[in-house]
Amino acid sequence: MRVSTANTYEVTIAALQKRQQQMQNSQQQLTTGKRVAWGSDDPTAAGIGERAYAQTGRIDANQRALDASRNAMTLGESALGDGIELLQQVREALVEAGNASYSDAERAGLANKISGLRQQLLAIANRGDGANGYIFGGQGSGGAPFLDQNGGVVFKGTPGVLQTGNSDNFQLSIDGGAAFEQARSGNGTFVTGTLPNVNTGAAAGGWIDSGTVTDPAQITGGNYVIQIAGTAPSQTYTISNSDTGTSSSDVFSPGKAIQFEGMSLTIAGGPVDGDQFSVAPSTNTLKVFDVLDNAIAALNTPLRSGAQIAQANSSNLRDLDAVMGNLQNVRSQVGETMNNLDGTEQRMATQKLNSQTTQSNAEDLDMVQGISNFQNQQSGYQAALQTYAMVQRMSLFQYLSPS
Known part of the structure; x- marks a missing residue:
């Protein structure tokens, strides 16, 4: 086989250039710490790394949405706590108002x-979320969600809650209508009260308590009227079902429980002949500000009898406890939402770490292996240079040239 000197030089130069290129690539990998800098370096690894990078980006976006939700829920939980504290002060005032020695x-x-506490509560209900919105605005409102107008406070927001719109649907607001205007009336099952158009004047000496449920299975959800007949101590009561027209009667004793159809209630004081009391199903339409307005109106009413004061105070305390309980339930739901956010954040942190690990495994350089490869390539390149130098001196012309 005949090999020309020129061909030997060309082959050797090409090999040297290839080794130099490999050494340059290894040096770049060591500098950047990346094994895959371009898709052409390793198409499969580049695809895996790109998908992992995109997943990390989505998780970062979800984290920003989660942070916004946590901020809104923290503000909402704080506002609900402030509102419950104000209502507790109202309750203390109503209990104080029940003192029989108090004057008008x-x-x-x-x-x-x-009234002053009511104004503070209204300010809490219209508290902003720091992002040009309102904590209790529901799905949005053009202005403050609660408007104080003739007839009482009205919710002007949109029912429901704002959500981030991503896969997890993080909550960004609280439904003010559900929080402030949808408490269960009465004791949660039925509502007791007097018939003011019948029980009037000083003769109205009886009042009815909130009642309790003795057997939920017997509750019919009907409307009833309880009428007192006769003169103490020989009195009777008649329970009439306004829906079916049926009725039943028994002997009445003030302060003794009246039980019927799974319900138990007490009429105390000194009811007179003809006094009537109502029992109706509870509804979820009890509004916080209506309860406060009713309490204020009752306390401002002069010349009431002891029974009227007791009845008004009992009803107002019952309704106040109901709206406080509803706010506490909403606060508990917000707290549960915040707990869910914490759990979701931990899950996203794990997913992000997995994505980053996948991307690193696909793209990053094993530094120990990289340094070893670079050193081997450097040694090989030096050996190739020395070999080339020796071959270059072994040509015929070198032997023929005079020394």
Whole structure:
């Protein structure tokens, strides 16, 4: 086989250039720490790394949405706590108003105190979320969600809640209508009360409590009227079902429980012949500000009998406890949402770490292996240079040239 000197030089130069290129690539990998810098370096690994990078980006976007939701829920939980604290102060004032020795002027003073607390509660209900929105705006409102107008406070927001719209649908607001206007009336199952158009004047000496449920299976959800007949101590009561027209009667004793159809209630005081009391199903339409307005109006009403004061206080306390309980339920739901956010954040952190690990495994350089490869390539390149130098001196012309 005949090999020309020129061909030997060309082959050797090409090999040297290839080794130099490999050494340059290894040096770039060591500098950047990346094994795959271009898709052509390793198409399969580049595809895996790109998908992992995209997943990390989605997780980062979800994290920003989660942070916004946590901020809104934290503000909402704090606002609900402030509102419950104000209502507790209202409750203390109503309990104080039940003191039989208080005058009309003293009860009017308590009404002024409750009126001030009402204004503070309205400010809490219209509290902003720091992002040009409102904590209790529901799905949005053109202005403050609660408007104080003639007839009471009205919710002007859109029912429901705002959500981030991503796969997890993080909550960004609280439904103000559900929080402030949808408490269960009465004791949660039925509502008791007097018939003011019948029980009037000083003769209205009886009042009815909130009642309790003795057997949920017997509750019919009907409307009833309880009428007192006769003169104490020989009195009777008649329970009439306004829906079916049926009725039943028994002997009445003030303070003794009246039980029927799974319900138990007590009429106390001194009811007179003809006094009537109502029992109706509960509804989820009890509004916080209506309860406060009713309490203020009652405390500002002069010349009431002891029974009227007791009945009003009992009803107002019952309704106040109901709206407080509803706010506490909403606060508990917000707290549960915040717990879910914490769990979701931990899950996303794990997913992000997995994505980053996948991307690193696909693209990053094993530094130990990289350094070893570079050193081997450097040694090989030096050996190739030395070999080339020796071959270059072994040509015929070198032997023929005079020394």
